[in-house]
Amino acid sequence: MSVPSELPTASVLIVDDEPGMRRYLSKALGSRFAMIETAGTLDAAEALRQRLHFDLLLVDVRLPGRSGIDWHEALEAGDRRSDIIFMTAYADLDVAIRALRAGASDFIMKPFRLEQLLNAVDRCLERRRLARENFVLRRETDQLHPNREGMLGNSPAVRDVRAITERVAPTPSAVMITGESGTGKELVARDLHRLSRRLGAFVPLNCGAVAGELFESELFGHVKGAFTGAVRGREGLFTFADGGTLFLDEIAEMPLAMQAKLLRVIETKRIRPVGGEQEQPVDVRIVTATHRDLEREVAAGRFREDLLYRLNVLTIRLPALRERPEDIPLLVHHFSRQLSRELGLPPLPWQHGDLDEMVRYSWPGNVRELKNFVERCILLGRLPKDILHPPAGDRRDTDINVPLDWTLETLERHHLMTVLEAHDGNKSRAARSLGVSRKTLDRKLVAWREER
Known part of the structure; x- marks a missing residue:
């Protein structure tokens, strides 16, 4: 038996x-x-x-x-x-x-x-x-991940990230991953789960992609008739992650009311579906990620201080790509092989000069921007150098690496488009990152489109 x-x-x-x-x-x-x-x-x-x-x-x-x-x-x-x-x-x-x-x-x-x-x-x-594991696999298949081989690179900064990841992965402690958008936070979260020896699934959720009124149901599930439209019951992501890891990306986007409920689950290790009357135990390790300064969010009243203490037992900071330029050639060759297979096109014969130019570029969108650039090169069959270099006569000798003779409007447009690309075209998240309303962002995009 x-x-x-x-x-x-x-x-x-x-x-x-x-x-x-x-x-x-x-x-x-x-x-x-x-x-x-x-x-x-x-x-x-x-x-x-x-x-x-x-x-x-x-x-x-x-x-x-x-x-x-x-x-x-x-x-x-x-x-x-x-x-x-x-x-x-x-x-x-x-x-x-x-x-x-x-x-x-x-x-x-x-x-x-x-x-x-x-x-x-x-x-x-x-x-x-097995059914729950299949659900998670289908969910992952439906999402686009930069790659699933872990964080690539041989720079000291990446080696430090890998070392601390391997050290804390087997523990049950909560981990918060910080860094700019596009630095590979989900890759590190997956490594934490893979090295943790937890038998359950890795379940990712982007908090910025969930409507506020659906957050509780998404995480905890609901019973039939719990709210209008709940024609049948549904299990939440905590249930699917039972015995495994729940990765909450962009945790700063979680509404305050939901933060209080998440705090209670962390403290009691029990969840209650929306509309249900009885709690059920769960064994879930929570890993979070954000590109925001959460202490500043706490001071502004947008994030609970007690939840921050619970989630931020250990912080793993990911370096921006400009902080590890020696990894760029390795990443370029990796993405080139990967994307050539996916696109069915031959890889480009990268020249030393091409790689040197990419190493000198600042990559504000980090690894995500680099991958998109390599894909664009493969599609065009050449290196579009106008993307890496300003027009003739421009000088890039300022701390923020932009031409000195750019107008304020040009700089604003460049920064807005860079932030928008870093958020994969998600206008709502880009607007929040820029500190403006979605309506303001739409208005500027329309105006610039009409100027063309």
């Missing part, structure tokens, strides 16, 4: 009209589940299922009023989010076939051996674990 080696996090609802059987099953499954509820009738079971999420339903076939199979068949397809094991004392092949056709995960005969029951339960829990 197998025994779980990790703390239980799943939930089960036992439905049987015999009180003795309910007590026996509750005791037998105590080591497998963090939450166990029981019901003697299908009406009581349905009331519990409407309020709470259950990973597994353990249901007797013959119950007062109607069959457990009838109950399961009556559920809408979207509500069948729980595995179900039917139990019966009547050896009826037709009933067994009907139960399996109704979507039963397993079917066991009473009286059964404890080992038989636990094996059936463990199979269901393993299927759910």
